[in-house]
Amino acid sequence: MQGFSFHCPTEIVFGRGAEERTAELLQKYGAHRVFVVYGGGSVIKSGLLARVERVITAAGLAISVRGGVRPNPRLSFAREAVREAFDFEADFLLAVGGGSVIDTAKAVAHGTANPETDIWDFWSGKAKLKKSLPVGVILTLPAAGSETSDSAVLTNEETGEKAGLPSPFNRPVFAILNPELAFSLSSPQLAAGVADIVMHTLERYMTHTEGNEFTDRIAEALLQNVAKYAPIVLAHHKNYEAMSEIMWCGTISHCGLTGLGRDKDFSVHKLGHALSARYDTNHGESLTALWGAWARAVYEDRPDRFARFAEKVWGVDAGSAEERARAGIRRTEEFFRSLKLPTSLGELPTGVLEHGALEALADNVTANGTKTVGTFHPVDRALALKIYEAANR
Numbered sequence: 001m002q003g004f005s006f007h008c009p010t011e012i013v014f015g016r017g018a019e020e021r022t023a024e025l026l027q028k029y030g031a032h033r034v035f036v037v038y039g040g041g042s043v044i045k046s047g048l049l050a051r052v053e054r055v056i057t058a059a060g061l062a063i064s065v066r067g068g069v070r071p072n073p074r075l076s077f078a079r080e081a082v083r084e085a086f087d088f089e090a091d092f093l094l095a096v097g098g099g100s101v102i103d104t105a106k107a108v109a110h111g112t113a114n115p116e117t118d119i120w121d122f123w124s125g126k127a128k129l130k131k132s133l134p135v136g137v138i139l140t141l142p143a144a145g146s147e148t149s150d151s152a153v154l155t156n157e158e159t160g161e162k163a164g165l166p167s168p169f170n171r172p173v174f175a176i177l178n179p180e181l182a183f184s185l186s187s188p189q190l191a192a193g194v195a196d197i198v199m200h201t202l203e204r205y206m207t208h209t210e211g212n213e214f215t216d217r218i219a220e221a222l223l224q225n226v227a228k229y230a231p232i233v234l235a236h237h238k239n240y241e242a243m244s245e246i247m248w249c250g251t252i253s254h255c256g257l258t259g260l261g262r263d264k265d266f267s268v269h270k271l272g273h274a275l276s277a278r279y280d281t282n283h284g285e286s287l288t289a290l291w292g293a294w295a296r297a298v299y300e301d302r303p304d305r306f307a308r309f310a311e312k313v314w315g316v317d318a319g320s321a322e323e324r325a326r327a328g329i330r331r332t333e334e335f336f337r338s339l340k341l342p343t344s345l346g347e348l349p350t351g352v353l354e355h356g357a358l359e360a361l362a363d364n365v366t367a368n369g370t371k372t373v374g375t376f377h378p379v380d381r382a383l384a385l386k387i388y389e390a391a392n393r
Helices: 018-028 048-058 075-088 099-113 120-124 187-205 213-235 240-253 267-279 283-301 303-314 321-338 355-365 381-391
Strands: 011-014 033-038 062-066 092-097 135-139 151-156 161-166 174-177
Touching: 011 018, 011 240, 018 048, 018 092, 018 135, 018 174, 033 048, 033 075, 033 099, 048 062, 048 092, 062 075, 075 099, 075 151, 092 099, 099 135, 099 151, 120 151, 120 161, 151 267, 161 267, 174 240, 187 213, 187 240, 187 267, 187 283, 213 240, 213 303, 213 321, 267 283, 267 355, 267 381, 283 303, 283 321, 283 381, 303 321, 355 381
Parallel strands: 011 174, 033 062, 033 092, 092 135, 135 174
Antiparallel strands: 151 161
């Protein structure tokens, strides 16, 4: 094994009815004034938000609630919520929702603890995050893994940027995972969530670093598990076994465990962020629309690595390393299509893009050609444009 540092302090409470322990966990982690963040009306319609409010107030804790988080979480919303949380004198942030809600809660926690600093300064690198408020999570969408991750994403509508912030202060102190809370999700929501789980794992798996066999096996087992249970959960949303497997895979996929001992790549995420920032594209769909084009552009750097992926995950064991690598890419795209996910830009709501739009995306992701993204094969502006062009069909 290569050397690594691993710290995942989030307490996981998993299973049916786990949300009934919300007040107990809030008190355990010192909460007195809880600022709750959620997204649309689904948590209201399901009665989840009312149940959460009830158990919190019954425990004698003060509560303030702010809804309206949208996918590709907006900086403007987070700024407004920071002001509300600060005025409320919040000492704890509770996210009830999926990745966008959780990332927003993290941003609000940072901003409330640092009222003298605009939160975008943390995301842009102008300011260093040195303190925050604790965050707890009640997960309703298995996807981003933000419930255990050290990262958070925000979209700056003014500048057209979507950026991630890595920080140990992004780790929630607890995460409540009740698979039944995801039963009401639509098939497109579940499919996009599965895409994010797969991509969080693949962005760590594709590497030049050798000697991390157990890390590889964890990642491969997670991908095999998702491939097994994703079709089941999409066909039967209330299948508890399948949903629980997908939800736990989502949590593990982004806590760092599947990439121990090597660098993260995340070039496809960066390429997808540029697309989401400009067109408000669904995050998971932006990843599946671009992954195949990225993989075909870089697999020759390590055909043996792609071949191992093809063998261990998809059972491809015939042919040369190059042939198995290409087969693995095809099988992955076939899996995405089986979930009705796009594998090209033309399948997204924006449709096939003009060449000028592709150039603008390449400029965005590489800061006008002044930086590269990724570690497996660093993506410069020319390669970014090549990938966008290959996916533009």
